[in-house]
Amino acid sequence: MKVLIAEDDTVTRRILQLGLNRLGHECLPTSDGREAWETFLEDPDIEVVISDRMMPGMDGIELCCRVRRTPRESYTYFIFITALSERDELLEGFEAGADDYLTKPLDQQQLRARLLTASRVTELHGRLYEQKRQLERLNRELWASARQDPLTRLGNRLRLREDLDHLLSNVDRYGHGYCAMLCDIDNFKDYNDYYGHLAGDKVLQRVGDTIASSLRRGDRAYRYGGEEFLITLPEQTLETAATVAERLRKSVENLGIVHEARDGQKLVTISIGLSELNPQSDKSAENMLREADQALYEAKRRGKNCIMVSSVHRL
The missing domain is CATH 3.30.70.270 (Reverse transcriptase/Diguanylate cyclase domain)
Known part of the structure; x- marks a missing residue:
């Protein structure tokens, strides 16, 4: 998957990048929320966003809200990174539209588990979106055929x-x-x-x-x-x-x-x-x-x- 990282801490960002590369994912690291938002707008293939909650310029909550307000053909799975001391504030992140969270210090197995869930969810959303497109196409064809003479293909x-x-x-x-x-x-x-x-x-x-x-x-x-x-x-x-x-x-x-x-x-x-x-x-x-x-x-x-x-x- 293509994963966007929004993390202002250099060490955490580097650990995430190495872990994602090791798991075979494509990684787009950014150092704050505003840079992450600009990267998200430029790349329609981003499937997962992993974001710190507190960042300068634009925090993770605002970034998550903007991602959710942006219509896309595919679903973007959003994961917050949080310290153990900030777990009581997770509800705000989920209310903003987050799907999951990672706790610091980062653990490779925890990261892998979150990305497996992300893969299943985005794949499911992809299938649902394709079914929706097929249903819309069938509805358009039914609408048109109901208004077309079957022999001459002119209007009825x-x-x-x-x-x-x-x-x-x-x-x-x-x-x-x-x-x-x-x-x-x-x-x-x-x-x-x-x-x-x-x-x-x-x-x-x-x-x-x-x-x-x-x-x-x-x-x-x-x-x-x-x-x-x-x-x-x-x-x-x-x-x-x-x-x-x-x-x-x-x-x-x-x-x-x-x-x-x-x-x-x-x-x-x-x-x-x-x-x-x-x-x-x-x-x-x-x-x-x-x-x-x-x-x-x-x-x-x-x-x-x-x-x-x-x-x-x-x-």
């Missing part, structure tokens, strides 16, 4: 509801506007009936990947339901969002996925409905989504593979 309805609340707060607080883009794969039921659901799932995945690759920073995409996808576009007007929508429409068409069950164009395409929510309007997110859905319906009615905005002007 739960994530959409949470993100809409955040976007609405930005509209109210900062005056930010945004657009919604509702996309639907044209004649998808016919594709499923003709090619089978496994092939249909692959189409959903490819369209989802195409949508994900088209997003700017801040944009969010969700599987809205079935073959429908929703994209939120912060800081966009209907005009600029229409440019994004047209680029996405072409990207899906350019995938070249054959759709033999479809009349006319024998490719998989999407239709898109656009709507806008800005600080000047008093409509809700639900109204915005309803307008996007109505625009999408109009795009379907007008021949599919096209874009409509909520004002029902074809683009």
Whole structure:
């Protein structure tokens, strides 16, 4: 282990250093509390601190309190050195956060026993910390998977509801506007009936990947339901969002996925409905989504593979 010594008495410090080296530990000797504190801050690998209680500048109690207040990934085992006459004052040291103590004159067997205990305690804390990290990682993964569509890896309805609340707060607080883009794969039921659901799932995945690759920073995409996808576009007007929508429409068409069950164009395409929510309007997110859905319906009615905005002007 790496052991920091804080001891102003030269003889005691030297005895400790020799004993630690003999036991195979790495030793960092310092001559007072302030030097020990600076060394502790500079070296995150220190596992044990052995400190005299009374030192000039910064005493051992203050050093122990500072060590305990300093967050670290690993636990630091703190041992006080005390004279037999000072044993009644040990309680103050333990209240400050000390784990153990050594008495003067120093004994090699006593030192070895204290360090064996320190090794077990720090190892236990290390295992607990690693378990905590793994648990936190699993919790993050569970949180993310609960908000992700398993097929397309886009956000699901739960994530959409949470993100809409955040976007609405930005509209109210900062005056930010945004657009919604509702996309639907044209004649998808016919594709499923003709090619089978496994092939249909692959189409959903490819369209989802195409949508994900088209997003700017801040944009969010969700599987809205079935073959429908929703994209939120912060800081966009209907005009600029229409440019994004047209680029996405072409990207899906350019995938070249054959759709033999479809009349006319024998490719998989999407239709898109656009709507806008800005600080000047008093409509809700639900109204915005309803307008996007109505625009999408109009795009379907007008021949599919096209874009409509909520004002029902074809683009």
